[in-house]
Amino acid sequence: MKTYLTVTAHPDDEALGFGASSYVLTQKGHKVFNCILSGSVDARRHRPDIEELEKHTNNAQKFMGAERPILGPFPNIKFNTVPHLELVQFIEKIIEEVQPDVIITHHPYDLNNDHYHTSKACQAAARLYQRKPLKPLQSLYFMEIPSSTDWAFPVDGQNFVPDTFIEVGEQGIVHKLKALYAYEGVMRPYPHPRSDEAIRALATLRGSQVGKLYCEAFQTAMHIIEP
Numbered sequence: 001m002k003t004y005l006t007v008t009a010h011p012d013d014e015a016l017g018f019g020a021s022s023y024v025l026t027q028k029g030h031k032v033f034n035c036i037l038s039g040s041v042d043a044r045r046h047r048p049d050i051e052e053l054e055k056h057t058n059n060a061q062k063f064m065g066a067e068r069p070i071l072g073p074f075p076n077i078k079f080n081t082v083p084h085l086e087l088v089q090f091i092e093k094i095i096e097e098v099q100p101d102v103i104i105t106h107h108p109y110d111l112n113n114d115h116y117h118t119s120k121a122c123q124a125a126a127r128l129y130q131r132k133p134l135k136p137l138q139s140l141y142f143m144e145i146p147s148s149t150d151w152a153f154p155v156d157g158q159n160f161v162p163d164t165f166i167e168v169g170e171q172g173i174v175h176k177l178k179a180l181y182a183y184e185g186v187m188r189p190y191p192h193p194r195s196d197e198a199i200r201a202l203a204t205l206r207g208s209q210v211g212k213l214y215c216e217a218f219q220t221a222m223h224i225i226e227p
Contacts, residue, residue, distance in 0.1 A: 003099035004032045007091055007122045009114035010041050012186045013056045015179040017102055017143030019064050020172030020203065021216045026065030034061060034095045035117055039071025056183050063179040070094055079117035082140050087121035092128050099135045107142040107160045107219060111152040115145065141218040146193035146202060162217035165210045172207065173203055173214050
């Protein structure tokens with residue numbers, strides 16, 4: 001069995017990018033840990049008080065089958081003001097504690113600037129096993145976040161290009177939506193990318209690309225094939 005670690009910027013990113021996969025993987029006995037660097041997401045509009053937000057975050061993890069969330073102290077929409085080394089060292093500490101086989105983080109060319117800094121710091125931290133005696137990392141993937149990855153403008157061909165797909169099925173989509181609705185004010189009416197219809201449509205599209213019903217898609221940053 002494998003241990004998966006997602007490293008994301010804000011509460012709900014983990015559900016948007018990996019929620020259905022988390023559910024199906026944990027149903028098969030794998031472990032999923034979600035590290036959210038801005039646990040308090042203090043600049044979010046209509047954010048509930050911190051105790052209520054933590055309750056929402058914990059409830060979302062239950063719907064996804066994930067372990068208790070790992071919440072960081074970093075300021076929402078201000079990751080560009082945080083020294084890169086601080087972000088890297090925080091993520092490295094989590095990697096040492098969790099010992100993941102697979103890490104999933106933001107695509108570095110998401111429109112959201114916090115996502116960019118999270119991705120860059122996570123990429124640096126993912127090399128920790130090459131500097132310390134840790135269990136070697138098997139894979140590093142980028143996820144897609146509706147209303148962030150898809151809203152990014154073309155940058156020299158560096159946009160999200162999926163090459164890895166996890167079949168999630170109807171139950172995966174159902175539990176992803178339950179996790180998203182656990183967060184107050186995250187979902188929007190159609191045609192917003194964070195609507196029921198768009199979430200299901202994206203999973204349908206990703207599934208159709210590989211001959212499956214519903215999938216979540218990822219882009220490989222690093223993958224080691226054992227002989």
